[in-house]
Each structure stands twice: as structure tokens, then as C-alpha cells.
Amino acid sequence: MGGGSLGQGIRGTPFSKLASLCAELEGTSGRREKVRLLGEFLRGLGDREAIPAISLLSGRALRGSGLRALGVGFRTIQRAMERAGRGQAALLGGSPTISEVFEALREAASASGEGSMGRRERLLAGLLGRMGPIERGYFVRMLLGETRIGVVEGMALEAIALAAGVDARAAKRAYALLGDLGEVARRALGAGAEGLWGIDITPFRPILPMLADVASDPASALAEHGGKSALEFKLDGARVQIHKRGDAIRIYSRRLSDVTDSLPDVVDLASSGICPEEAVLDGEVVAIGGDGRPLPFQTLMERFKRVHDVGRMIERIPLRLFLFDAIFVNGQSLIDRPYERRREILEECCSRDLLVERAIASGAAEVESFLKRAMEEGHEGIVAKSLHGPYSPGTRSRDWLKIKPSRTLDLAIVAAEWGHGRRSGWLSNYHLAARDPRTGGFSIVGKTFKGLTDEEFEEMTKRLLGDRISESGRVVKVKPSVVVEVAFDEVQRSPVYASGFALRFARIIRVRDDKDPSECDTLDRIEEIYEEQLKRKGRPNP
């Protein structure tokens, strides 16, 4: 790959070309065609502009490539738009180049301290003022981290591979090991396939964690693994990757941010409990109550990314570390070894009290009883793992299958919101309410947009509009008349809903045409479920 491309001269490629590409990608449905369009565009740009372009384009990459935490959201953009509309920014010259846009965002991201919001607003306004309406539209979507043009990690990687003339598998592997699209683009274009294949796992360079897929039930999970699975408790905490070399320990979150400073107690546990000179281990951090039972996820979150008062909170909310995989030990990557072998190595690497509870099962009854035990002890469920599977960084694999029981409630829809994107024109997000026996009215316990098919959304929209009471902004209030059966994983305490409760991971299972709103579940029932959860989990200290 050469340097700049032909014909753009010293100014570089205008951002408007990138916007046109977005429009083209958005209008293209074929996957291969998208990859080709983007790949050729990147190739035409050359190294220096391709990296900013890929960072801007793929929404999420913007957060991962030197632009972590831009600090700009809907509100800030709105203000910048107003400023651009008022201002004389248009005098400042024509359409900005891709590089100019990228550099301005980099500057906006690095602004901090007093006056930084104003600085960000001015930077954005300066760019917006030089853009036409189409450019502005895509630019805003890039800022929000959601370009919605059907190109995210997967296709972006294929396009990078195409532009660099390397195997897409090399790019995908590199992404899994680096966790950063911009960095993959840089290496692919700079060093080619060798540069990508040469990337290795090494302490203090976190990799994307392997993810579990969903099992429909215990028996089918077992069947998918050939009749025999390893079972592990699925802990309700936060994923962590522990890196160690000598005395040095660093802890990375699921999205690879360094959370070491928030977790000094976990660092201590790792220091004393992990023995190899070098190690990269996978696990979960959980909050633990006085009785040794896991505390609600909400309680863990009071600790997880905290940077103030960490010392004081260590005493109030102690954490424990549970490890379940070994990724790298003493110079050796273990990701291609089978699960069974990795688990053996893990057991040699750390003390017993750091190991997640595990069993081997070859019958559905064993799976059921292990699941029952996990739930009784206050955990989220279990994960069934194929004994032979490799560790596949960054991929959701059926070698790991999560099994989480859920409950259901019958709730009334009391309001709905107009959807965006492919859901525009439909009421797609429903406010769910339980009956409040004290007032005789309905009290909201959460919202959901999940579970209906396109066809059902269409029909539900019509039904709800028939019950419409009032409308303000995107929200349409309706008379409670539709009852839906809602599945959820847990009842949480809510600081925002007047009911005091919120459902975690609520999704609609079916419409209960056979039920009247007067027959739906009550707030008392929800409180009962919450109390029941707390019997299995530890109770958070006040």
C-alpha cells in the first residue's frame, strides 16, 4: 500500500466522500457487496486516511481507537448544531477532509477540565458548519457511535482485509487479540498478513473474551456437546481478565479497559493466589455478603469502576474473584488447547478458592441438579462447556452454552414509544406496568422492545393507537388494555420508577388476549419475587 491516493492533492480526501460511501452502504443489502464497496474505498484512500476512515465509519470503533470516551452525546451535538447554525463557521472554508474530522474528534476527546464542554461544542460546530446536510447526518451518527449502515466489526474487518490484500481470517484473529479496529487497519495496511499473523498473546495486552451462546434447555446443551459437558456456575458479576508477570498484576474488563485501580482487593487475591511467573486468566468478579452469598449485581456495580473512595468501599462491599479459564501461562498461548486441558492447567496455576465451581455431566438429570444448586446458592445459572473446545477470543461460540432460568409476569402496556430506524413508523418500546392494589392503578416496572416479530409490531401499533390517551415527544400514553406475558431474569430495585422495582432483561413472550388488565400481576407479587431472590443472594448492607 502506498501513501496518499491519486488526485486528492495535499488536502486529502473530503469527508463528503465518506458520507457518500455511507449512503451507498446504507442502500446496499448484500453483505459481499458492502464489503467490496468499503474495501475498495479504503484501498483508494491509502494508509494515512484509511485508518481514520475506518475508525469513523464503524461507529463502535470510534470508542476503541484513540478516541475512547469522546464525551459527546445527543445533547452536546444538539447544542453544537445550534451553534453551527448561528455561527459564521461557514466562512471557514469548504468541506473538511477525513483527516481533519478525525483530528478534531481526537482533540475533542482529549479535552478535559473546566471549559472542556465548550471546547468540544466549538470543535463540533466548526466541523458541522462546513458540512452539507447529508454529511452532517452521517457525521452525527458517527459521533453517536451508531452509523447504522450495516457495517460494524464483522464486515469492517473483511473490508480491511480486502483493502490490505490479506486473508480475512488474519484480520479477524488480529481483532480478537487487539480489540481495536483502527489498530488492525494500521497493522494490516502497514505490515500485511505477516504483521497480523505475528500478533501473539502476551501479558498486559488484553484480548477480547470468548462469549457463551444460549442453550434452549439443559438436555439440548448436553446433546450439542456430544452427550458430555463441563458445567460451571454462571456468576452474576463482571467479566475480568487477569494479567500477571512477576509481581505485576493488571485487570481488564470485558471491553478491555484497565480496571486495576478500582479493584485493589482483587489484585491482592490474584497476587497471592496465582502462582506462575506469567499468566493471563479469565474469570468473574462478584460482590460477596457477610454470609458468603453473592450480592445483587447492582451492588457489585458500586465497586466495579469506582475511582473515588475505593478504600472505604472495599470494606463495605468485599469482592471475590472466580477464575474459569487459562489463556496464557509462562510464554505459552493456551487458546488452541482443549477446554479440559486448559482447566487442568488453571487448577495448577491458582489456589482452590479462586476456582469457579465445576462439575462434569453426561446426563440431563446431572445438569438439572447442578443448575438447581447454582440457583439455590444465588447465582445466575450455569454454563455448559464442551470438553474439547478451544478458547475462541472475541467469538460467541456454542462450545459454551449458558443456561439461565427466567420467570414471567403478566403486565399491562400503559405507554409506548415510536421506534427508530427499521422500527420507525411502529410503536416499538412498551412501558410495562403491574397492578397496584393500593391505588387500584398501574405502576411501571420497566420497558421492553424485545420479543415481537415485525408483523406483531405492526398489529400492536394499530391496537395501541386505538387506546391512545395522549402523546408527547416519542411517547404515546395508552389506556391499559393490552396484557403481555413478560419474561425476565431478575427483579431489581429501581431508583427511577415510582414502583421502586424494575425488571432485568424484560422481553415479551406472548400477548395475553385472554386476560384483562384487571387480571395482571401486582406490585406485591413483584416485591415477593424480590424478597425471594434475596433469600438466595446475600442482602446488601445499607
Add this chain to the structure above:
DNA sequence: GGAGAGGCATC
């Protein structure tokens, strides 16, 4: 010095 808004991370 505290409250509130906005943004980002976890699930």
C-alpha cells in the same frame, strides 16, 4: 460545595 445533566461502562 452540592445538585443535576450528560456520557459511558457493566450486565
Add this chain to the structure above:
DNA sequence: CTCGGAA
């Protein structure tokens, strides 16, 4: 995190 749609 969950779910449905599309390739």
C-alpha cells in the same frame, strides 16, 4: 445483556 431479521 435479549431478541428477530437477513444474508
Add this chain to the structure above:
DNA sequence: TTCCGAGGATGCCTCTCC
């Protein structure tokens, strides 16, 4: 199968405003 985009609740952080 894999990828994408529709959007959920929550808690902490930073910055601005009063």
C-alpha cells in the same frame, strides 16, 4: 451460522450551573 441493529436498567464519573 454469523452478523447486525432495535433498545432495556443501573451506577459512577466529569463538567456545568447555582
